Amino acid sequence: MPEPTTGHGEALPEHAPETSSAHEVPLLEARSISVNFGGILALSEVSLVVGRAESVGLVGPNGAGKTTFFNCICGQIDTYKGQVLYAGRPIDDMPAYKRARLGIARTFQRIEVFDEMTVREHMIVAERARSGEGALWKDLLNMGGPSRAELEGAERVLELVGLTEHADTPVAALSLGYCRLVELGRALALEPRLLLADEPSSGLDTHESAMLASLFRRVRAERGTAILIVEHNLDMVAEVVDRVVVLDFGHEIAAGPLEEVIADPVVRRAYLGKIA
Amino acid sequence: MAVGLVLTYRATGVFNLAFGAQAFTAAFAYDLLNQYQHWPQWAAFVVSVIVISPALGLAFDRFLFRHIPTASTTVKVISSLGLLIAIPQLIPIIFGSEQRHKIGYLWLNPATVYFHLGSTPINGQDISTTVITVVAVLALVAVFRWSTIGLEMRAVVESRRLSQLQGVNSSAVAAGAWALSSALAGLSGVLLLPAQNSLDPTAPLEFTTLLVAGMTAAALASMRSISIAAIGGVAIGVLENLLHNYLPAGSILSTGVLPSLPFALLVIVLLANPNLRRIEESSDPLSSVDPPPPPPSIAIRDRRLDFPMRWGFRALVVAFLISNLTWVPLNWVFVFQQGLFYSLIFLSVTLITGMSGQLSLCQATFVGIGAFTAGQLAVHHGFPVLLGALVGGALAAVVGTAVALLVSRVSGLLLTLVTLAFALFADNVLFQFSWSGGGLTGLVLPRPQIGPLNFASDRSYLVLGLVVLLLFTFLVRFVQRGTTGRFLAAMRGSPTAAASLGINLTRAKVTVFMLSAGLAGLGGALYASSQGPVGPNDFNYVFSLAFVVIVITTGSRSVEGAVQAGMAYVILTQILTYLPSRVTGLQFVLFAFGALTYAAHPEGIVEYQKSQWLRRTSRLLRAWDDRRSARAPEAAQEAAGA
Numbered sequence: 020m021p022e023p024t025t026g027h028g029e030a031l032p033e034h035a036p037e038t039s040s041a042h043e044v045p046l047l048e049a050r051s052i053s054v055n056f057g058g059i060l061a062l063s064e065v066s067l068v069v070g071r072a073e074s075v076g077l078v079g080p081n082g083a084g085k086t087t088f089f090n091c092i093c094g095q096i097d098t099y100k101g102q103v104l105y106a107g108r109p110i111d112d113m114p115a116y117k118r119a120r121l122g123i124a125r126t127f128q129r130i131e132v133f134d135e136m137t138v139r140e141h142m143i144v145a146e147r148a149r150s151g152e153g154a155l156w157k158d159l160l161n162m163g164g165p166s167r168a169e170l171e172g173a174e175r176v177l178e179l180v181g182l183t184e185h186a187d188t189p190v191a192a193l194s195l196g197y198c199r200l201v202e203l204g205r206a207l208a209l210e211p212r213l214l215l216a217d218e219p220s221s222g223l224d225t226h227e228s229a230m231l232a233s234l235f236r237r238v239r240a241e242r243g244t245a246i247l248i249v250e251h252n253l254d255m256v257a258e259v260v261d262r263v264v265v266l267d268f269g270h271e272i273a274a275g276p277l278e279e280v281i282a283d284p285v286v287r288r289a290y291l292g293k294i295a
Numbered sequence: 296m297a298v299g300l301v302l303t304y305r306a307t308g309v310f311n312l313a314f315g316a317q318a319f320t321a322a323f324a325y326d327l328l329n330q331y332q333h334w335p336q337w338a339a340f341v342v343s344v345i346v347i348s349p350a351l352g353l354a355f356d357r358f359l360f361r362h363i364p365t366a367s368t369t370v371k372v373i374s375s376l377g378l379l380i381a382i383p384q385l386i387p388i389i390f391g392s393e394q395r396h397k398i399g400y401l402w403l404n405p406a407t408v409y410f411h412l413g414s415t416p417i418n419g420q421d422i423s424t425t426v427i428t429v430v431a432v433l434a435l436v437a438v439f440r441w442s443t444i445g446l447e448m449r450a451v452v453e454s455r456r457l458s459q460l461q462g463v464n465s466s467a468v469a470a471g472a473w474a475l476s477s478a479l480a481g482l483s484g485v486l487l488l489p490a491q492n493s494l495d496p497t498a499p500l501e502f503t504t505l506l507v508a509g510m511t512a513a514a515l516a517s518m519r520s521i522s523i524a525a526i527g528g529v530a531i532g533v534l535e536n537l538l539h540n541y542l543p544a545g546s547i548l549s550t551g552v553l554p555s556l557p558f559a560l561l562v563i564v565l566l567a568n569p570n571l572r573r574i575e576e577s578s579d580p581l582s583s584v585d586p587p588p589p590p591p592s593i594a595i596r597d598r599r600l601d602f603p604m605r606w607g608f609r610a611l612v613v614a615f616l617i618s619n620l621t622w623v624p625l626n627w628v629f630v631f632q633q634g635l636f637y638s639l640i641f642l643s644v645t646l647i648t649g650m651s652g653q654l655s656l657c658q659a660t661f662v663g664i665g666a667f668t669a670g671q672l673a674v675h676h677g678f679p680v681l682l683g684a685l686v687g688g689a690l691a692a693v694v695g696t697a698v699a700l701l702v703s704r705v706s707g708l709l710l711t712l713v714t715l716a717f718a719l720f721a722d723n724v725l726f727q728f729s730w731s732g733g734g735l736t737g738l739v740l741p742r743p744q745i746g747p748l749n750f751a752s753d754r755s756y757l758v759l760g761l762v763v764l765l766l767f768t769f770l771v772r773f774v775q776r777g778t779t780g781r782f783l784a785a786m787r788g789s790p791t792a793a794a795s796l797g798i799n800l801t802r803a804k805v806t807v808f809m810l811s812a813g814l815a816g817l818g819g820a821l822y823a824s825s826q827g828p829v830g831p832n833d834f835n836y837v838f839s840l841a842f843v844v845i846v847i848t849t850g851s852r853s854v855e856g857a858v859q860a861g862m863a864y865v866i867l868t869q870i871l872t873y874l875p876s877r878v879t880g881l882q883f884v885l886f887a888f889g890a891l892t893y894a895a896h897p898e899g900i901v902e903y904q905k906s907q908w909l910r911r912t913s914r915l916l917r918a919w920d921d922r923r924s925a926r927a928p929e930a931a932q933e934a935a936g937a
Contacts, residue, residue: 093795094794095791095794095795114794115791115794115795116794116795116796116797116798116799116800117797119794119795119796119797120797124795124796125795127791127792127795131788131789131791131792131795132788132789132792133784133785133787133788133789133792133793134788135784135787135788136784136785136788140781140784143781144781144782144784144785144796144798145796147778147781147782148782148796148797148798149796149797151797152778153777153778153779153781153782154778155774155778155779155806155810157777157778158773158774158776158777158778158779158780159770159773159774159777160773161769161773161776161777162777163773163774163776163777163778163779163780163781164776164777202792205792205796206795209796209797
């Protein structure tokens, strides 16, 4: 049984994961990503760098292109212009599933759960996808059931996201908030090096959001997972991220530490101005 | 026809496979009234096209599709599949099953040649078809452009909910679209009537070329533009006629390539038209207000039931075996034996439709490939039948893989249509060659023999069938519980999320297609060996449709469902042979109506009943537990008191 902190057979950098100095190759680098939906420019030349074990927030009003940006990085959209580099290596030609195998996991804004499975089964599917040990011949010899290691792994993730007591509930019977946790757990079961969370706190109450924020901090500290997070809840953003990038109408309009960005008049006009 | 398909799809989201059935119904009614009741043409036309057809469409809408506007495309396809199977089978039940050789025509006599275009004689059929089609299409375009109802239809197509908010009665407009498209179906049926040699109520699905051409034109129009559909339909007809007339007769081009052209064209259009890729994505901005489709009820079994159920199952198998070896009359042994092989074939549907959620309409083709391979090898090359069956299964698996690779980038409705095109191609072209389907005489397969064991008698072959079926039941279950099954379940739940976990969807899909086709091929070969003689038309696409409908009715999610489907099908068929000949199609009608419940219970009727039963028993068990634990302290007190 390998150490749970390293997935994908690649060891994490040996030095402390918190330091991400300039000369080091960043974990994720998106270079001027543009997406065109039938004449509408959904993203225009957006660039973004996420260092190893860094935590970055992507904020902006609805329709700013945040989810589209996620879809480009994960490969759900493959018709973008620009370049996505993962650990210094271009991954633009890879389909979504190959990118996932590199260690990019995500959650979805409009939840995407497997309706007919229980919570535990979600984790087991993810564990199996990560280990890549499933094979047809094993299935045919009735060796395809969940292994002890997979069950233990699932148990650990369930505990981490606080779903242990719902482990055997079918997701169809869960509320939206719990489904978000299922998605998060499923993503974490992949033991990713980069986690993209798309509005993880929507549908959760303040207490649950606080729990989620501490969960993100823990995952980052313990596993060295880099986190890119789209979030409207600025309290949560403040707690989780090192810095933010602000998008509006597909353009990057500001970037930097949260306090500075909030003070930026351009951002106030585009984003906060609409809330106030 | 294409126009009607597009119209229904756009207005109601239903890809109406029952279109051919509607056309047949109208044609039959017209012929009956005009030729047998000696009504004038106009009266027969009014009744069949203007009254009966729209009434049928309205009935579809009122009793079925109105209740499932938010269901997925697959659910709607299955519903229309049920209708396609059921409606024509009802006709012989109502009107008797005699063939009708007197064929009516609309407007001008097809036997009269009116003038020559170049060297081509133009007969009454050509003129009336052309003129009536052009008039109908122009009228439709005018309605859509300038009338209020046309505008409303276009609005309902964009968003049912939004147009309701604008004060449009969406349901009524959808009903109108159904009536209109059904009238078109009726019209095309009546127009094509003279092209038929005879009307056989028991083989009603002979509007195949019509279906293929219609589907191609509709696909060409991206299921969207009515005028492109109309022009495309005409162009395809013209093209086929031209090729038919100008290719040298008797060459390989005209015997092999030409008949397959319509199917190849359909597949190319389906796969190459980029606009079709997105047809299932809802563009309705208010689509999220609709409630999600019902989740299948999940059978949660009390652990204490494991033991009795397992032994119950074993007892059932043993009882089945002993009964069939001793007291069951031979003709019923044969029935049960066939049931076993049908179950094996139906397991392949469980694999593909139940596990991956994809609707494949070419399972009977794989069955045929297996059967004919085993037959050819056994009859002409002296192979043992069982070896031939294995080769047949392997060949079917290879073909299945090829089909899967072809459709690997599409899913849902497109995949269903491509598999349907493949099935049509197989039974119109591939199986007609004497080197595959055995030609007019067919093939007569022997029963297998392993060393000294001879399975020639029905009782002994039943034992072999039972062993094979049990083996594959367990294998399919293992696959279902293993990695493949889990990944497929994930894909069924959400393809996007499955890919985001690193699951290779293409590979999962190809794997399940391969397994399913191989199993169907093997089952087909064993079935053919049970049957003895098989011919080119024994595995036509109607069976593919029927297989899916039957399995879905009992339950496509579990191996029990497939076995129950196989047994129920043969038993019902056998019982019906005791009844008058006009009801021989009744089992299809029953199953087809069963499939209509798919929208409400995607797990199938039998599975639904089972989960209800399990729920009730576990509730009883729990109540019993509660009572016992409540009584336990009392008992303890009594003991202490004593």
